[in-house]
Amino acid sequence: MDIQPNSFEPLKNNTTDVMGMSMASISPSPWHRLKQNKLAMLGLFTIIIIVIIAIVGPWLSPISYSDQNLMQANRPPSSDHWFGTDNLGRDLFIRVLYGARISLAIGIVASLLNLTIGVIYGGIAGFFGGRTDRIMMNIIDILYGIPVLLYVILLMVVLKPGLTNIFIALGIAYWLGMARIVRGQILSLKEQEYVLAARTLGASNWRILFRHLLPNSMGPIIITMTLAIPEAIFAEAFLSFIGLGVAAPMASWGVLASEGVTSLRSYPFQLFFPALAISVTMLAFNFLGDGLRDALDPRVRR
Amino acid sequence: MKQPLLNVQNLKKYFPAGTDIFGRTTSYLKAVDDISFSIAKGETLGLVGESGCGKSTTGRTIIQLYKPTAGNILFNGKNIITHADKNLCRNMQMIFQDPYASLNPRMTVSDIIGEPLDIHKLTSGHERTERICELLELVGLNKKYSNRFPHEFSGGQRQRIGIARALAVNPSLIICDEPISALDVSIQAQIVNLLETLQQELGLTYLFIAHDLAMVKHISNRVAVMYLGKIVELAPANELYTNPQHPYTKALLSAIPIPDPAKTAMNQKTKLIGDVPSPINPPSGCRFYTRCAYAKPICADQEPLLSDIGAGHLAACHLTT
Amino acid sequence: MKPLLNVIDLSVSFDTLNGVARAVDEVSFQIFPGEAVAIVGESGCGKSVTANSIMQLLPTPPAKYSSGQIIFEGTDLLKKSEQELEKVRGNAISMIFQDPMTSLNPVLTIGTQIAELLQLHQKLNKQQANTKAVELLQLVGIPLPERRINDYPHQFSGGMRQRAMIAIAIACNPRLLIADEPTTALDVTIQAQILELMKNLQTKFNTSIVFISHDLGAVAELCSRVIVMYAGKIIEVGTAMDIYHNPQHPYTWGLLKSIPRLDLSNKKRLESIGGQPPDLLNLPTGCSFHPRCTHAMQICSQYFPDTTFVSNDHSVSCWLQHPNAPKTVREAVI
Numbered sequence: 001m002d003i004q005p006n007s008f009e010p011l012k013n014n015t016t017d018v019m020g021m022s023m024a025s026i027s028p029s030p031w032h033r034l035k036q037n038k039l040a041m042l043g044l045f046t047i048i049i050i051v052i053i054a055i056v057g058p059w060l061s062p063i064s065y066s067d068q069n070l071m072q073a074n075r076p077p078s079s080d081h082w083f084g085t086d087n088l089g090r091d092l093f094i095r096v097l098y099g100a101r102i103s104l105a106i107g108i109v110a111s112l113l114n115l116t117i118g119v120i121y122g123g124i125a126g127f128f129g130g131r132t133d134r135i136m137m138n139i140i141d142i143l144y145g146i147p148v149l150l151y152v153i154l155l156m157v158v159l160k161p162g163l164t165n166i167f168i169a170l171g172i173a174y175w176l177g178m179a180r181i182v183r184g185q186i187l188s189l190k191e192q193e194y195v196l197a198a199r200t201l202g203a204s205n206w207r208i209l210f211r212h213l214l215p216n217s218m219g220p221i222i223i224t225m226t227l228a229i230p231e232a233i234f235a236e237a238f239l240s241f242i243g244l245g246v247a248a249p250m251a252s253w254g255v256l257a258s259e260g261v262t263s264l265r266s267y268p269f270q271l272f273f274p275a276l277a278i279s280v281t282m283l284a285f286n287f288l289g290d291g292l293r294d295a296l297d298p299r300v301r302r
Numbered sequence: 303m304k305q306p307l308l309n310v311q312n313l314k315k316y317f318p319a320g321t322d323i324f325g326r327t328t329s330y331l332k333a334v335d336d337i338s339f340s341i342a343k344g345e346t347l348g349l350v351g352e353s354g355c356g357k358s359t360t361g362r363t364i365i366q367l368y369k370p371t372a373g374n375i376l377f378n379g380k381n382i383i384t385h386a387d388k389n390l391c392r393n394m395q396m397i398f399q400d401p402y403a404s405l406n407p408r409m410t411v412s413d414i415i416g417e418p419l420d421i422h423k424l425t426s427g428h429e430r431t432e433r434i435c436e437l438l439e440l441v442g443l444n445k446k447y448s449n450r451f452p453h454e455f456s457g458g459q460r461q462r463i464g465i466a467r468a469l470a471v472n473p474s475l476i477i478c479d480e481p482i483s484a485l486d487v488s489i490q491a492q493i494v495n496l497l498e499t500l501q502q503e504l505g506l507t508y509l510f511i512a513h514d515l516a517m518v519k520h521i522s523n524r525v526a527v528m529y530l531g532k533i534v535e536l537a538p539a540n541e542l543y544t545n546p547q548h549p550y551t552k553a554l555l556s557a558i559p560i561p562d563p564a565k566t567a568m569n570q571k572t573k574l575i576g577d578v579p580s581p582i583n584p585p586s587g588c589r590f591y592t593r594c595a596y597a598k599p600i601c602a603d604q605e606p607l608l609s610d611i612g613a614g615h616l617a618a619c620h621l622t623t
Numbered sequence: 624m625k626p627l628l629n630v631i632d633l634s635v636s637f638d639t640l641n642g643v644a645r646a647v648d649e650v651s652f653q654i655f656p657g658e659a660v661a662i663v664g665e666s667g668c669g670k671s672v673t674a675n676s677i678m679q680l681l682p683t684p685p686a687k688y689s690s691g692q693i694i695f696e697g698t699d700l701l702k703k704s705e706q707e708l709e710k711v712r713g714n715a716i717s718m719i720f721q722d723p724m725t726s727l728n729p730v731l732t733i734g735t736q737i738a739e740l741l742q743l744h745q746k747l748n749k750q751q752a753n754t755k756a757v758e759l760l761q762l763v764g765i766p767l768p769e770r771r772i773n774d775y776p777h778q779f780s781g782g783m784r785q786r787a788m789i790a791i792a793i794a795c796n797p798r799l800l801i802a803d804e805p806t807t808a809l810d811v812t813i814q815a816q817i818l819e820l821m822k823n824l825q826t827k828f829n830t831s832i833v834f835i836s837h838d839l840g841a842v843a844e845l846c847s848r849v850i851v852m853y854a855g856k857i858i859e860v861g862t863a864m865d866i867y868h869n870p871q872h873p874y875t876w877g878l879l880k881s882i883p884r885l886d887l888s889n890k891k892r893l894e895s896i897g898g899q900p901p902d903l904l905n906l907p908t909g910c911s912f913h914p915r916c917t918h919a920m921q922i923c924s925q926y927f928p929d930t931t932f933v934s935n936d937h938s939v940s941c942w943l944q945h946p947n948a949p950k951t952v953r954e955a956v957i
Contacts, residue, residue, distance in 0.1 A: 007922035008948045011913065032640050193404035197467065200365050201418045202391035211417075215408045352810035353781075456899045457666075486665035487837055491881035491895035498892070513811065520883035520893065543885060557815035559840030560886050561879070563863035566844050571819070574812050577780050 033295040040291020046284035054100035063091050065098040065251050074267050083273045086259060092270065095251040096277050102252040103233045103281070106166055110232040111225050113171025118178025119214070119221065125179070126186030127209055137183070140176050148173050152235060156244040163246050166239065170232050181224050185217035219296035226289035230282035237278050253278050305379050306340035307507050308364070308475055313337050313373035315356075315363045319582045331582050333359040335531035336373070338608070343474070346501065346508040348522030348539065350515055352554075354578060355528040357511045361477045364509070365396050377475070392422060395468035399480035401460035405452040411438075411463055412448035418470040437466040442496060458489035462496065469500070477509045482517065494521055515558055519543050524614070527551050530581055530589040533608055537615040547617040549594045588620065596621055626653035627798055627831050628677070633691035635669075635676050637903075638684060644903040646672040648855040649691070654799065659825055659832040661842040661863075663878075664852035667900045670835045673852070674803050677833075678712050695799070714744040717792035721804040723784035727776040733760070733787045734772030737794050744795045759790040763820060782813035786820065793824060803835045818844050839882055843867060848936070851875050854901045854911035856927070861937035871939040873916045910942065918943060918951055 034040055058065065069089035077084045083092035125136040152173050159165040189195060190213070198208050233253075239245035240254025241261075253274045260271030316330035334356040341347045349357045363370050366382070375382050382390055398404035405414055412434050419425050425433050435445040441462040452460055461481060468476055478497070482490040494517065500506060512518050518525055519539050526536040527550065535548040546552045553572040560566060575593050579585055585592050591601035600620050608618040635647040647669040654660055662670040675681050677693055679700065693700040695716065700708065712718075720726040728736060737759055738752035747755065753772065760768035763786040776784055785805060792800060802821070806814040818841055825832055836842050842849060842863070849866040851859040851874065859872040870876050877896035898915035901907065907914050913923040922942050931944035943951055 003922065003947070007925075008920045008942070008945070011919040011921055011924055193398040193400055194406040196362075196367055197396070197398060197404055197464070198406075198417070199367060200391060200396045201467070201471070202388075202421050203417070204421075207421070211409075212406055216406070352812060458899065486900060487839070488665060488877060488881050488896040489900075491893040492897075494883075494893055495895055514883075515811070516883040516885045519885060553812060555885070557812045558885055559815070559818065559838070559844040561839040561843050561867065561882055561884070562886070563843045563867055565886065571815055574816075577782070 030295040034291050037291040037294060039287040040295075043284040043287030043291065046280065047288065050100055050281060050284070051104060054097060054104055057097040058094060058101070061094050061097075063094055065090065065095045067091070074263070074270075076267070076269055084267070084269045086256075086270055087263065092256070092273055095256055096253070096273055099251045099253040099256055099274065100277065100281075102163070102246060102250065103236060103254075103278070106163075106170065106236045106252075107229040107233040107285075109167050110170035110174065110236075111228045113167070114175040114178055114228055114232075115221065115225050117172065117175040118224075119182050121175065122179035122182030122184075123186060123209060123214065126183035126190070127205070127213065129187065129190070133183070133187075137180075140179060143176055148176075149235065149238065152239065153242075153244060156239055161239075161244050161247055163250070166236055166245060169239075170235055174228060174231060174235075178221070178224050178228070181220050182217060185220050186213050189213050189216055223289055223293045223296065226285060226292055230285040233278065233281060233285075304342065307343040307345075307378060308509070309340040309374075309376040309379075310360075310364065311338050311374040311376070313360065313363065313375065314371045315359050315368055316371045329582050332531050332584060333581060334363060335584070337528070337531075337533045338373075339526055339533065339536060341475070341507055341509060343507055344501070344505055345524070346510055346522045348518035348525040349509060349511045349528060350513060350518050350525060350554075351528035352513060352578070354530070354581060356531040356581075357513075357528050358479055360528070361396065361479045361509060361511050365394055365477055366390065391418075392471040393473055394475045394477065395471065395473040396477045396479060397461070397464050397468050397481045400484050401457045401464065402452075402484075404464050405460055407452055410449050410451060411443075411455075414452070414463060415448075415466050415470055418467060422471060424471070433470070437470055440469065440500070441466045456489075457485050458492055461485065461493055465493075465496065465500070469504070472504075474505075475507045475509070477511070479511050480513070481510075483512065483514065490517065497521065515543075515554065527554065530579065530584050532589055532618065533616075534590065534619070535615075535617045536608065537617075538613075541613065541615055545615070547611060547615065547622050548590075548619045549596050549621070550590050588618075624655055627656045627696065628654040628833075629692075629694040630673075630677070631692045631694065633673070633676060633693060634689045635672050635681070636687050636689050638687065639904070642904045645855050645906070646686075646903060647676065650852075650855075650857050651691075652850055652857065652860065654831050654833060656798065656831055657825070657829040658848060659821075659834055659846040660848045660850060661834045661836060661846035662850045662852060663836060663839065663842055665837055665900055667854065667903055668852040669855040670852050671803055674718070674801050674833060674835050677799075677801060678716055678718060679708060680718070710744070713740050713792075713797075714795045715797055716799045716801065717795070717797040718801040718803065719785075719788050719792045719805050721807050723781065723788045724776065726788055727784060727791075729776055732773050732775055733779070733790075737772070737791050740791060740794045755794070756790075759794055760787070762793075762824075763787070763790045764816070765790075781809060782816060785809060785813070785817055789817075789820065789824070793828065793830070796828060797830060799831045799833065801833045801835070804837075805834075806841055807836070807838065814841065821845060839867075839878065851878075854906055855903065856911065856940070858912070858941070859937075859939045861933075861939075865934070865937040869933075869937070871933055871937070871944065872912075872941045873918050873943070874912050877915075910940075920948065 067090060071089065072085050073087050073089040075081055075085045081091050081093060083096060086092055121136065125133045152169050155169040156165065159169060195208060195212050198212055236245055236252060237254035237257060240252045241258045245254050246252045256274035257271060260274055263270050313334055314336055315334040316332050318327040319331040320329040322328050337360065339347065349360065351357045359368065362368050364375055370383060377393060415434050415437055416430060419430055419433060434448060438445045438448060443459060443462055482493050485493060498521065501508060510518060510521055522539045524536065525539050525542045526533050529550050535542065535546065535551045542551065543555060546555055553574045556572045579592055587603050588601045588606050591597040594601065598620065606618045606620045608616045610616055611622050631651050632649045633647055634645065634649055637644045637646055650673060662673060664670045676688065688701055734753060734756050737756040738749065741747045741752040741755055756772050757768045760771060765771055765783055765786055779787060806817050809817060821832065822845060824830060834842065834846050846863055848862055850857055851872065853874050859866065859875050866875060867879065870879060880894040881896060883893060896915050901911050909924045909926050910928055913919040920942055928940045928942045930938050930940045932938045942948055
């Protein structure tokens with residue numbers, strides 16, 4: 001230790017305006033936490049790859065999904081046809097890629113529709129509370145009792161198979177979970193002091209809902225949406241599998257699975273690849289959704 | 303006598319507590335049960351009591367977060383219950399307890415402080431930014447932090463932001479609902495000093511709700527003590543602490559530990575028997591009689607009224623009348 | 624007299640994504656049998672981390688006991704295995720926490736929670752354990768204990784729950800009781816009751832108490848010695864009379880001057896300590912208090928002060944104690 005003659009002089013420019021750092025600097029941001037979750041990052045990576053391949057793949061390919069080549073029918077996987085061919089000689093790899101487009105599109109669009117309906121319904125129920133909330137939630141409780149898949153099948157029978165109709169059917173069937181989540185969030189946030197403060201400041205209901213309540217509910221909303229996508233993908237696959245989904249020659253994964261099942265004994269690869277595609281995509285979204293749920297858990301924040 | 307800025311008359315706030323099978327309310331939680339007081343302009347009235355006494359509910363009912371069950375609230379002579387006043391939020395504001403929950407975590411500091419300005423369309427553009435900087439300086443925060451988010455600040459700083467937000471609309475009355483309970487001891491003194499300075503500079507009137515009696519004594523001109531929804535004693539601050547009349551006040555004061563080891567032996571504690579009764583079914587007569595060491599038969603029958611015992615000192619106790 | 628607990632150069636750090644936070648930095652202190660010692664300080668000072676470290680209750684990632692010894696009745700607790708520690712917890716050393724609602728198991732009756740402990744550590748059978756449980760509830764002042772041992776925590780009021788927690792803590796007659804802010808969440812009248820209970824128990828069973836708090840009033844009520852911590856270090860230690868009547872560290876002065884006093888009638892402005900509590904990831908150089916200290920000197924920003932003994936029991940870590948430092952006149956606080 002080095003004691004100088006001026007060591008005991010007063011310390012000049014001693015600032016007391018120190019920028020207070022709070023616990024946020026100690027607990028990591030959600031993105032950091034997500035990065036630590038290896039499964040979630042694997043899921044995210046997989047999704048990105050699938051999306052890129054789905055968009056770019058069919059463009060780059062010389063063959064299209066509907067090109068038939070009866071000479072090459074039912075060939076197992078080879079260097080020409082990475083996933084083999086189906087009974088009409090169509091290249092399965094391209095068809096799976098094309099199916100990815102359809103399945104992902106359905107997954108995302110249907111989830112967005114569910115999101116919109118769910119947020120509006122849940123938002124109104126949670127915000128107004130009281131009798132409005134009770135009635136609206138009773139309706140949801142009743143709807144929950146109906147098996148959703150059954151309901152979707154009935155819708156498709158009425159609307160007739162087709163891509164747009166799938167969007168509609170799935171979009172208006174799966175919003176129940178989102179509505180409950182949003183309502184729960186809003187109910188719990190409504191009594192937070194910053195919402196009370198906004199009220200005492202004279203904020204209108206709209207302002208409170210859109211500036212205070214909804215932005216702070218984004219966490220659970222994003223998680224629910226991420227987990228809803230695989231549900232929609234699976235629902236579409238199921239519908240197509242039973243013949244109520246998209247029509248041939250369009251190649252959604254469900255259609256491919258359906259075609260593959262008929263030749264399961266002789267050419268198992270025709271079912272294997274579409275099934276693998278469905279499973280991998282669903283798992284990827286599920287891992288990502290779980291990781292998001294852990295990363296955004298508000299209890300970890302302070 | 304000049305008209306008080308705030309005049310609360312026979313205020314009641316009941317919450318539904320139990321319902322029968324038809325959904326009709328059968329019992330009520332009587333959080334605030336007929337209280338009256340007034341606050342003069344520039345004065346600080348402290349409101350103390352333990353948990354469940356109704357002090358927070360009183361504050362929130364006055365600022366209209368809750369609708370009163372009965373009674374009148376007069377602000378500058380006008381009854382704000384019967385005459386809904388759109389400008390009320392510009393006259394009366396609130397500071398909240400939890401610095402971690404009273405600021406929207408997704409808004410920047412300047413958005414938070416600017417919100418009241420936007421809601422009431424008070425300023426815009428360049429003027430708005432100036433006003434926000436002015437407010438930040440007023441509460442002792444550096445204006446270069448106006449683009450930060452609440453989680454980047456400490457508890458004391460967040461409380462300052464909350465104060466700046468309340469001041470944005472130039473209110474005359476500020477209800478402080480336990481504004482320092484969640485802060486560290488040394489920061490509590492900072493915030494209390496800030497509130498006192500602002501009161502002098504801006505001519506503010508405070509209703510200071512807290513459970514820390516020592517702090518309340520320090521900042522208030524007069525203090526009201528609440529128990530189970532009622533005001534049991536109201537007196538000038540010094541008078542209340544040197545000459546308490548109500549047995550509950552005496553018990554409360556004697557329970558406060560004195561930060562001086564030499565004085566602890568001398569501190570005779572008034573014993574309080576039993577637990578606080580339920581506010582859904584408060585005792586008949588004087589609410590405090592079940593725990594009062596001096597209870598007389600009349601205490602169980604008749605509720606004592608808050609009466610003047612001289613020098614602006616009010617107490618609700620049969621023993622003083 | 625040999626100390627019951629001897630903490631030597633204890634350092635505990637937390638691994639965070641933004642760096643390593645030294646929550647406790649080379650802290651040393653002793654607790655003797657039968658005494659009540661307070662550890663005071665504000666948020667971030669390390670008092671709770673110190674208390675939780677004694678029984679190693681911190682989750683070890685992210686916490687790390689980087690160095691030091693915690694010697695209890697002759698053996699170093701830091702070297703004990705988890706099984707050996709379990710024999711000590713609830714038995715020779717117990718702890719009570721701030722929030723009784725989250726410290727008590729909501730799905731077990733109070734009686735079960737006490738009896739469990741007695742069966743585990745004292746090998747009593749169910750009958751004996753239940754009888755003892757009733758005795759304990761009686762001891763801590765819960766009326767109608769025979770009925771109340773069958774109640775669940777939510778059926779007790781806040782003060783009663785805290786008493787129940789104390790009953791669990793003293794069940795096996797611990798030599799050391801660690802109380803982490805036990806009265807902070809309680810109303811002042813209940814706090815007075817709990818402090819009195821703790822005082823009585825201490826005299827009756829000669830238990831040592833480590834009382835963690837930021838409430839200087841409660842500390843004055845209960846404790847005979849006080850340890851003041853700031854930013855992970857001990858900056859002043861002394862008897863209660865020393866600390867309250869002859870504080871030597873500017874932080875201690877600041878704390879005492881910023882509390883409003885009921886017993887003094889002066890209505891002076893409260894003196895606050897400027898600035899903010901320190902950021903453990905970004906501690907100031909030298910003495911961590913120097914940015915907020917009105918008496919700071921050049922040397923304060925360079926080196927952490929040596930410990931000076933003002934008297935046998937009273938020590939302080941501050942450069943103002945150095946013979947070369949200017950004489951500061953401390954305003955009378957009391």
